[in-house]
Amino acid sequence: MPALEIDPTSGPADGLAAVVALRRLADLMEDAEVERAMRSGWSWPQVAEALGVTRQAVHKKHAQRLIAAGVDLRRR
Amino acid sequence: MVTRLAPDARSLFTAAEIEARTNRSPLVEAEHLLLAMSAHPATDAGQVLASAGLTHEALERALATEFEASLAAGGVSVAAGGQDRPSARQTRRLRLSASFKAAIERSVTASSGSRQIRPAHLLLGVLGAQAGTVPRALRLAGVDQAELATLTRQALAG
Numbered sequence: 282m283p284a285l286e287i288d289p290t291s292g293p294a295d296g297l298a299a300v301v302a303l304r305r306l307a308d309l310m311e312d313a314e315v316e317r318a319m320r321s322g323w324s325w326p327q328v329a330e331a332l333g334v335t336r337q338a339v340h341k342k343h344a345q346r347l348i349a350a351g352v353d354l355r356r357r
Numbered sequence: 358m359v360t361r362l363a364p365d366a367r368s369l370f371t372a373a374e375i376e377a378r379t380n381r382s383p384l385v386e387a388e389h390l391l392l393a394m395s396a397h398p399a400t401d402a403g404q405v406l407a408s409a410g411l412t413h414e415a416l417e418r419a420l421a422t423e424f425e426a427s428l429a430a431g432g433v434s435v436a437a438g439g440q441d442r443p444s445a446r447q448t449r450r451l452r453l454s455a456s457f458k459a460a461i462e463r464s465v466t467a468s469s470g471s472r473q474i475r476p477a478h479l480l481l482g483v484l485g486a487q488a489g490t491v492p493r494a495l496r497l498a499g500v501d502q503a504e505l506a507t508l509t510r511q512a513l514a515g
Contacts, residue, residue, distance in 0.1 A: 289492035298493055299431030302424055306435065309381055312443030350444030 315343050316350065324357045363473040365400050369393045377451050381443060384454035387483050388490050392416055394480055402476035405509050409500055419498035423490060426497060456489055477513045481506060 288294060311332070318328050329336040348354060362370075372393035377385040394402040395413040406416075428435060464482030468474045484506040486492055495502050 287487045289488050290496045294488055294493070295427070295430040297488070298423070298427035298490070301490065302427035303431045303433065305382075305424070306428060306433065308383065309443065312381065316443050346444055 312343070312346070315339065316347060316352070319343075319347055319352050319354065319357075361473050363475045365397070366474050366476045366479055369397065369400070369402075369476055369479060372396060373457070374451050378445055381445065383451065385451050385457050386454045386490065387456035387460045387486060388416075388420055388494065390457060390460060390479060391483050391491060392420075394476060394483075397476070400476040401512050402480035402509070405477065405480060405505065405512050408508065409505055411498075411500065415498065416494070419494040419500075420490070422497050423494040427493070456486065456491070460486065471513075475513065477509050480509050481513075484509065 315328055315332075318331070325336045325340050329339045332339060344354065369390060373390040374385050376389040376392040376396075380389065382389065391406075392413060394400065395406045395411055395416045397403045398407050406412075411419075425435070460479070460482040462482070463485040464474055464478045467481040467485075468478040471478070483491060484502055492502055495505070
């Protein structure tokens with residue numbers, strides 16, 4: 282069967298694009314909110330618990346970026 | 358015959374990664390390659406984009422429109438500039454997304470018979486996508502994707 286001609290801006294395309302956009306928004310929000318919490322003095326375990334992920338996961342994802350941004354992360 | 362990346366095509370890869378970083382993206386996507394082309398108007402691809410009115414600024418606007426429209430389709434509205442801007446990711450090398458890899462594969466196919474992969478071949482690869490962010494952004498910007506591909510082929514032939 283030949284592939285269906287796709288209209289990139291209607292019906293299923295809108296729904297699938299919404300999934301992509303919401304994932305991107307969640308990623309952007311996570312970066313911004315983790316940074317805000319750590320700048321406010323939260324610890325890694327506290328941020329991890331609030332996000333419902335492990336401390337290792339949140340540390341691995343954000344530590345390097347926040348250190349480079351000048352957030353003091355010692356003794357957290 | 359082994360096809361090789363032309364130097365100005367190679368530099369677009371680096372530029373695409375910078376675009377991804379600027380956009381706080383964890384992956385280099387096809388739209389970042391397109392943004393990189395539009396920022397290099399001296400390349401054959403950049404000329405084609407400019408002739409269609411797709412400057413870097415116009416493309417950024419189109420992509421922002423697409424993002425907002427897609428969020429709206431998901432029932433979410435975000436006030437422009439209403440979010441905190443997180444600090445940029447510092448990972449040494451960003452990974453390539455599926456949309457980027459697919460565009461490169463199409464570019465390699467499009468360049469068969471040519472000595473090198475030129476920026477316009479990369480543009481043909483990006484324009485080969487049927488669904489996703491790039492086709493949506495172009496459609497919302499009122500750009501005819503097929504016509505743009507035809508212009509690109511003409512630029513390669515001429």
